[in-house]
Amino acid sequence: MENYVKQVVKACGKEADYIVILKMEKVGEAMEKLRSKLKEVIDFGGLYMKGVFNGTELNIFRNGKMLVRGVEGEEDLKRILNKIFS
């Protein structure tokens, strides 16, 4: 995960949502991993891409930011990101 993720920001909301900022130089590689690991991937006209990983929804934006929704907390988020980017 550390190879791909630059920063994690907790976003306020009803659920535990996080903004994950990918390392710019690794965005291409990260996108490949995301596309291969995520299920139900939909591309919304280039605005963003949505997919599901083990029941967690990830919204991936073209500037290398991801909105990860409905995780239990930061530890849970790290566990998910580690699995995706392993």
Next chain:
Amino acid sequence: MLNVEEIRKDFPILSREFNGRKLIYFDNAATTQKPVQVINRVMEFYMKNHANIHRGIHTLSQEASQLYEEARETIAKMINADPKEIIFTKNTTEAINIVAYTWALRKLKRGDEILTSLMEHHSNITPWITLSQLRGVKVKFIGVNTDGTLKMEDIPKLISKRTKLITITHASNVLGTINDVKKIVKIAHENEIPVSIDAAQSAPHMPINVKDINCEFLAFSGHKMLGPSGTGVLYIKSEILKDIEPTVSGGGTIKNVKWIPETGTCKIDWGEGPEKLEAGTPNIAGVIGLSEAAKYLMKIGLENIERHEKILVEETMKGLMEIGDIKIYGPMNPNIKVGIVAFNINGLNPHQTALILDQYGIAVRSGFHCAEPIHQIIGAEDGSVRASYYIYNTKSEIEEMLNVIREIVEMKRNGELR
């Protein structure tokens, strides 16, 4: 009218580009950008005048002290206060906490009541809830109407003989609603209750006259009015300030500290002026930068700034309504709002909207904006998207944001987005 194109030349950051697009900065309710005049003044202070203030007899210290005290005069002029009533803080939050833990903690007793509202920033809720736990005081909340205005008619009903403070925001940081604080102070004073005003979202955007409002306390942030980060202001009416003893104390807060051998302890005589609430070395350079920011705003005219922002708010709300499928929160009348528009695109999480806008170089805030209760009241449980404006924002920037929102809404309508 503001000459926005000329003003924009003073803000170097506005020429930055993100994702190949020029930055559109609509997050001014969080913090504002800084003009070269402020940046240069801070730099000049460090290069020419820097020394610690007060009690230094060397020339450099006297220069720095004079600049610091001149800053107090400038801020006092901006809100029509006496310079002796101006305390420099690091932000509005610290200013409100000073009211809570110097004045209220010593003044209020178990069973006393504090009246606040449901449209407050957390900074004007949490100190009072904490105080209720420390002192056993009760915090009561004024409600908010569905149109985002304060339930003014409830205030007299909520006041009791035990009400010892009304602490209220001048302008909501979510809805932009401007509260009639002058009327609230009048009601409060009829019941011999002092009033503390959170002016974080009003002081940078409209003329403030503390003598006319007649409040006892008024707090605002320097960084939200073009000043450096880590600067804020607390106004305390002189007759209240003279009786206040500091809670955070030390160097600068005292007249003298005498060792009394007979009692085996020290006797403290507190300072008399605002410096008694500015313990330790303050943010001298920041305060001098803040003074420059205040001069900049006064030169433009706060009444002109207010008018400019109302035009931008009207433009935004009109555009959002035309697009449709968007929920706008708060009053629909720009005349009772500061430059803030909170909204949600139906069916989209506010963070999704903000992240899409970010791709176009448009900086807005999403979430609760440190004001969760008001989001519960307006039924925006996931939070909202907030566009907030200032002197350097233009109608064409708003049009660019509306174009992106229009595109998102169209895609949603066509089922291309969810």
